[in-house]
Amino acid sequence: MVPNHSPAAPSTFHNLKRNKKKVMLILFSSLLLAAFVATVATLSKHRSSTTMATNAHAILHTSCAATRYPSLCTSVISSSPSLLNSISSHKDVILASLNLTASAVHRSVVHVRNIAAAAASNLTARERTALADCVDMFDESLDELRRSADDIRALPTAANEDKPLPSDPEILVSAAMTNQESCLDGFSHDKLDRRLRDSIITELTHVIHMCCNALAMIKGLPGRGGRVVERRRTMGFGVDKEGWPEWMGEGDRRRMAEGDVAADAVVAADGSGDYKTIGEAVEAAPAKSKKRYVIRIKAGTYAENVEVPKKKTNIMFVGDGRTTTVITGSRNVKDGSTTFRSATLAAVGEGFLARGLRIENTAGPSKHQAVALRVGSDLSAFYDCEILGYQDTLYVHSLRQFFRGCLVQGTVDFIFGNAAAVLQDCDIQVRRPDPNQKNMVTASGREDPNEPTGIVIHRSRIAAAPDLEPVKASFKTYLGRPWKEYARTVVLESEIDGVIEAEGWHEWNGPFATETLYYGEYRNTGAGAGTDGRVKWKGYRVITDASEAAEFTPGNFIAGSNWLQETGFPYSLGLSMN
DSSP states (O other), X not given: OOOTTGXXXXXXXXXXXXXXXXXXXXXXXXXXXXXXXXXXXXXXXXXXXXXXXXXXHHHHHHHHTTSSSHHHHHHHHHTOHHHHHTOSSHHHHXXXXXXXXXXXXXXXXXXXXXXXXXXXXXXXXXXXXXXXXXXXXXXXXXXXXXXXXXXXXXXXXXXXXXXOOOSOHHHHHHHHHHHHHHHHHTTOSSTTTHHHHHHHHHHHHHHHHHHHHHHHHHHTSTTOTHHHHHHHHTOOOOBOTTSOBTTSOHHHHHHHHHTOOOOSEEEOTXXXXXXXXXXXXXXXXXXXXXXXXXXXXXXXXXXXOEEEOTTOOSEEEEESOTTTEEEEEOOOTTTTOOTGGGOSEEEOSTTOEEESOEEEEOSOGGGOOOOSEEEXXXXXXXXXXXXXXXXXXXXXXXXXXXXXXXXXXXXXXXXXXXXXXXXXXXXXXXXXXXXXXXXXXXXXXXXXXXXXXXXXXXXXXXXXXXXTGGGGGGSOEEEEOOSSTTOXXXXXXXXXXXXXXXXXXXXXXXXXXXXXXXXXXXXXXXXXXXXXXXXOOTTEEXXXXXXXXXXXXXXXXXXXXXXXXXXXXXXXXXXXXX
């Protein structure tokens, strides 16, 4: 007998078959939906990536459009996908540019070292020195580019514009660029030197142009430009009747005036100190010091070439007087040195100070370039020093420098370089040159219109030195000539002796730089201060606006971070009131 439920068996089978079809349909639909979602997500991500890439390119082109070499700016950054993808603002473009500039400097280091190794036996002594100079300067450039990038990251944004500004990245990029120029200059002394110059000029020109582009872009950042200048103009400090800043207590003023400064080390040629030579004392000084380290140099003559390297920061030299403590040397180009390495004293470590010293190069006018003092130390200052030489006496190489109450003597281009340098209350004296030479007080090496550099002579005296005075009619003397295309020199509220020719300024090579330079004179006095007969160049101006002149006073030109008050030296930040 068949059970009652047996007829239902076929129905159950069909139900199971239908359910299996439903499950398969659901699974297929799920897979289809997942594939659709993944496709949409991929398309969305691609669209987002495309949008981001489009935005990055737009920002890049906008930023680079303001530079001197826009094609280089865009092509170099576009060739690095990782850097390009990181761009979401103008600041990012600058950081990418600085990163690639540093990479180019690294390549230059390798290239120069390879040249030195491959051609060692065929190099002249000066070529070997010039290559070593380049490696040192490239190392400094890498540090300056790193610090400038750090400063860019720390700049205020639109949301916090009242945040205090960091140190100026422009001066750091300018210094990095100047190092490339100085490297090339080391191979420009004669025809033989130029064989090496030709082998490195392409790479170094690339770095120079990259620095030019970075300077132009930094100028366009929020928080730069006029707002910085305006803030600096509000930071004046009073001075007492003797020129000391009022913030200093009476005891500190007396100690600075009398020379009573506690020393960390003493140098004495007679063996009565800790060291017999200045070089030994510098070598023993702490590296990267945050505190002031004072080296007292007792009266005596120290015949040595001294360098305070980059790692030796916050060093101060205190002599027993600028006529009794003498650092002397005679290195010069004619005898085989480079200009850069000829310095009797080279100060590179940040925050270097010197007081009461004579620094001299005794090579004489016939030996061509012979530097007494080279300064590549940021926020450095010299007070009551004598800096004596002939051609290229004072090399204000780079960064920010201040000279107060100093005597500077020389003949051809004897204050030269590409620092932001102010000489205040100084005696600038022109010496007797060789018979076939003209005297040039200054030779500014400013290469780019966006560099915050120049030579400023403020409340000083320009006159003939004792050896020139009796025969000054036999030699022509000028305030300066343009060493580089955007040379900038300003003479403010100074006394100019009749030793200066009526034209005031002299060309370097025909019309070179006469339209792009900035030479200015403001309220000077003396027999050589008349401006009626001055050159008629487009770049020369008689400054009549006090606000324009004020841009070149210490308070605006070099004192934006209040560093001058830390020196303990007297200074005046602004123009005279009378």
